[in-house]
Every structure is written in structure tokens, then in C-alpha cells.
Amino acid sequence: MAQEGMFWMLGLSSVISVLYYNRIKNQYWRYFVYYLVFIFLAEAIGKWGTSIVDLNKIGFYNYIVIPIEFIFFYWLYAAKSLNKPKLFIGLSLLYVISFIPSELFFTSARKVMYSLNYTLGCLMLMILVVMEYYKQINSSNILDFDKNRMFYINLGVTLFYIGTLPFWTFFELLKSYREIYNIYYATFLVLGVVMYLLFSISFIWGRQSS
Structure with missing residues (x-):
């Protein structure tokens, strides 16, 4: 149920972004619309594509x-x-x-997520998230944070990518502890729904002109 909710919230976020496209088509934010539509289509392929073509889902997502x-x-x-x-x-x-090290040394550990790449990717994203919070806190427009599109995006990225990092980093270990795994997986799905909800709000309430 929660997995379906995350997928359809992504779909809703994509639709909302398309509806607001004309307002931002001359700004770099239009690429955020392309991104959301691409991710929705990719998730749709991952969800239903295997019934149409022989799809390597692990390779599709990781590469x-x-x-x-x-x-x-x-x-x-x-x-x-x-x-x-x-x-x-x-x-x-x-x-x-x-x-490169993932290909050379961790081929036998590949199950669902290439944890080395994902962990490093999240850690670098975490650095950017902190830098963005610092920028927002020191902005002269801090009192108008609710009109800042990046505020909602940054919050969503913080909750989902940073909040679920331990789940994917220790995925194979957690699978041996089903109760903990189920809690983390449910949290992952709920945070995914929240992130895409925040992405939708960024288009509705965000008023950045750049």
C-alpha cells in the first residue's frame, strides 16, 4: 500500500510540475519538471516493464x-x-x-543497491544539503522561506535521501533482522511520499524568479 502511495505521489508531483511548466519554462526550474517526469517514467518501467521486456531492474536502477x-x-x-x-x-x-572500485571489488555483493555508490552519492549530497541550509539561514529573505522553492526541495531531499541512507547502506545486513528491516522499509516509503509531496508544494508555493 505504501509502495503504491509513493509511486502515485511521484506521479502527482510530475503532473503538478507539468501544470506549472509555463510559469517556469524560461527558468532553469524547467529541468526539474523534466527530472520528475523522467523519474516517474523510469519507475513505471521498473513497475510494469518486466512484463513487456526482459528488463534487468538492478542494472536499470543502478546504472x-x-x-x-x-x-x-x-x-x-x-x-x-x-x-x-x-x-x-x-x-x-x-x-x-x-x-570503478564497485566494479572491481564488490561484484559479489550486488543484490538490490550498489551500496558503495549510493552511500558516497548520499554523503556528497548531504554536504550540498548543509550548504543550502547555511545559505538559506543567512539569506536576507529568510522570513519568506515559505516562498523559496529550494526550501521545500531541500527538506524533501534531507528526509528521503539522508534519512534513509542507513537503510540502503546496510541493506544486506538488515535483511537478516526482519522486524528492523520492515520498519526501515516502511519509513523509506513514507519519507518518499513526503518528499514528492514537498516537491509538489515547491511548485505551488514557491515563488523564486530565478
Whole structure:
């Protein structure tokens, strides 16, 4: 039930972003619309694609979907919000390079998520999240935080990616402790719903002009 809720909340967030597209089509925020639509389509392929084609879901998510998620957020945070394009390039390269030791030394540990890449990706994203909070706190518009689109995005990313990091990092270990695993998995799904809800709110209440 919660898994369906996360999927359809992503779908709703995608629809809302498309409805608000005309307001932001001349801003870099239009790429956030493309991102949400892409992720929804990717999740739909992951959900129903195996009944149509022979899809390697682990490879599909670990080599396509998740890297695009991380690199997009690196771009949104570092290159656009923080205006540090070199930081975006550096973090993206470091993330891509992290696949090399994963390919060489952790092939036997691959089950659902490549934990080395995901953990490093989240840790670098965490740095950007903290930098964004620092920027928002020190902004002259701090009292109008509810109109700041990045406030909602940053909160959603904090809850989902940072909040569920222990679950994916220790995924294989947690599977041996079903009660703890079920609690973490349920939390992962609920936080996913909350994140996409916050993404939707960012389009409805966010008023950034850039």
C-alpha cells in the first residue's frame, strides 16, 4: 500500500510540475519538471516493464536511474542554487569514478543497491544539503522561506535521501533482522511520499524568479 502511495505521489508531483511548466519554462526550474517526469517514467518501467521486456531492474536502477538522480541534484544544488559549477563537476566526477572500485571489488555483493555508490552519492549530497541550509539561514529573505522553492526541495531531499541512507547502506545486513528491516522499509516509503509531496508544494508555493 505504501509502495503504491509513493509511486502515485511521484506521479502527482510530475503532473503538478507539468501544470506549472509555463510559469517556469524560461527558468532553469524547467529541468526539474523534466527530472520528475523522467523519474516517474523510469519507475513505471521498473513497475510494469518486466512484463513487456526482459528488463534487468538492478542494472536499470543502478546504472541509469540512480546516477541521474544524484547528478541532477548535484547540478541543482551546486551549479544553480549555490552557484558553484566547479563543485558540481567535481562531485559528479567523483560519483562516477566510485563505480570503478564497485566494479572491481564488490561484484559479489550486488543484490538490490550498489551500496558503495549510493552511500558516497548520499554523503556528497548531504554536504550540498548543509550548504543550502547555511545559505538559506543567512539569506536576507529568510522570513519568506515559505516562498523559496529550494526550501521545500531541500527538506524533501534531507528526509528521503539522508534519512534513509542507513537503510540502503546496510541493506544486506538488515535483511537478516526482519522486524528492523520492515520498519526501515516502511519509513523509506513514507519519507518518499513526503518528499514528492514537498516537491509538489515547491511548485505551488514557491515563488523564486530565478
